Amino acid sequence: MAAAFLYCVCQVGAEAALKREVSARRPELRPAFARPGLVTFKAEGAAVDADQDPGSPLVRAWGASLGPAADHEAVFRALRGACPKGQAIRLQVFERDRWRPGEEPAGFAYGAAAAELRARLVAAWPEDLALAEGEAAAAGEWIADVILGEEGEPWLVGHHRHVGRRSAHPGGRIPVAEAPEAPSRAYYKLEEAIAWSAAPLRAGDVAVELGSAPGGASYALLRRGLAVHGIDPGAMDPRVLAFAGPEGPRFTHHACTMGQVQRSDLPRDLHWLISDVNLAPQIALQTLRRLGARPRRALLGVLCTLKLDDWKALRHLPGWLRQIEAMGMIEVAVTQLPRNRMELFAYGLTAAGVARRGRPAVAAAAP
Numbered sequence: 007m008a009a010a011f012l013y014c015v016c017q018v019g020a021e022a023a024l025k026r027e028v029s030a031r032r033p034e035l036r037p038a039f040a041r042p043g044l045v046t047f048k049a050e051g052a053a054v055d056a057d058q059d060p061g062s063p064l065v066r067a068w069g070a071s072l073g074p075a076a077d078h079e080a081v082f083r084a085l086r087g088a089c090p091k092g093q094a095i096r097l098q099v100f101e102r103d104r105w106r107p108g109e110e111p112a113g114f115a116y117g118a119a120a121a122e123l124r125a126r127l128v129a130a131w132p133e134d135l136a137l138a139e140g141e142a143a144a145a146g147e148w149i150a151d152v153i154l155g156e157e158g159e160p161w162l163v164g165h166h167r168h169v170g171r172r173s174a175h176p177g178g179r180i181p182v183a184e185a186p187e188a189p190s191r192a193y194y195k196l197e198e199a200i201a202w203s204a205a206p207l208r209a210g211d212v213a214v215e216l217g218s219a220p221g222g223a224s225y226a227l228l229r230r231g232l233a234v235h236g237i238d239p240g241a242m243d244p245r246v247l248a249f250a251g252p253e254g255p256r257f258t259h260h261a262c263t264m265g266q267v268q269r270s271d272l273p274r275d276l277h278w279l280i281s282d283v284n285l286a287p288q289i290a291l292q293t294l295r296r297l298g299a300r301p302r303r304a305l306l307g308v309l310c311t312l313k314l315d316d317w318k319a320l321r322h323l324p325g326w327l328r329q330i331e332a333m334g335m336i337e338v339a340v341t342q343l344p345r346n347r348m349e350l351f352a353y354g355l356t357a358a359g360v361a362r363r364g365r366p367a368v369a370a371a372a373p
């Protein structure tokens with residue numbers, strides 16, 4: 007799909023790093039208009055292929071940018087000029103990030119303003135443009151994107167085809183049902199991670215989590231029916247410690263640093279290795295590798311938060327992904343999840359993990 011401009015959305019604070027990353031990998035793109043959480047690029051010379059991944063894990067969603075629109079008619083005009091005639095368009099309206107993740111005003115959640123505008127656009131939708139029902143994208147569909155910012159700011163209109171590893175959700179914002187009882191926001195991070203990676207976790211699996219306290223991620227795993235070995239010298243939330251299935255408590259706390267845990271302290275059949283430890287990724291990955299090293303025949307995958315000191319640390323990413331691959335993973339990919347802060351999420355699946363998921367491995371998305 008040819009485009010003269012691209013838009014990319016990302017977390018607030020990542021814009022400059024995203025520009026550097028995309029400009030380095032796609033020299034035909036030159037940074038243009040930007041707002042917090044939103045960067046556009048102009049194609050130098052000929053139009054660029056908007057289907058092609060811009061090549062940075064900081065890009066949560068992207069598409070062809072059709073320019074600003076101040077009213078409904080301007081949105082429809084832009085779409086008429088760009089979308090193929092006679093093909094249904096799926097409308098995705100979303101808000102660009104306006105605060106760093108976790109720093110939103112108390113009680114604020116993205117989505118209300120977008121839902122309201124979407125309803126107004128649908129009500130005014132013209133007959134000459136076919137509209138697909140619903141928001142979540144299916145493979146190959148054409149999506150109209152309308153991006154909201156501050157009140158009074160023109161919307162940005164874009165469009166894209168739902169191909170490749172794009173999120174099906176507007177702006178790549180993965181919906182996770184509220185769980186106010188979860189011990190920490192890591193609950194939401196892990197739920198987003200599972201949704202994005204499509205990691206096939208099942209009740210009865212055994213997971214080890216490095217950096218498990220206070221227990222949001224462990225809580226998400228326990229709720230899904232997994233048994234969890236959490237390694238952290240910090241205190242675990244009592245709800246996690248007390249979480250019991252029909253066969254009794256399912257959480258085991260190794261209240262020590264990960265360096266003090268021996269392979270023999272963990273069950274032989276481990277299915278998932280998870281890390282959210284707030285240490286340099288190479289250290290976390292070394293420990294995952296030590297604890298997960300063969301023979302771990304049951305191992306299905308690794309889900310790992312990679313903590314960054316600053317955006318410059320992105321230069322180490324190819325090496326970190328190779329470390330994950332070296333754990334026997336045949337599919338490895340990385341992104342910045344909506345709720346990730348100065349961190350990325352990477353996962354790997356073994357051949358058994360891919361087989362259980364039931365969809366062929368996608369090529370490693372290592373930059």
Ligand SMILES: C[S@@+](CC[C@H](N)C(=O)[O-])C[C@H]1O[C@@H](n2cnc3c(N)ncnc32)[C@H](O)[C@@H]1O
Nearest residue numbers: 190192217219220221222223263264282283284
């Ligand atoms: C971001 S917090 C983890 C949040 C947690 N995953 C949750 O779901 O609530 C990072 C954790 O890493 C732990 N940590 C730091 N160094 C560690 C080490 N060497 N071994 C184990 N845990 C460590 C800290 O105690 C802290 O609880």
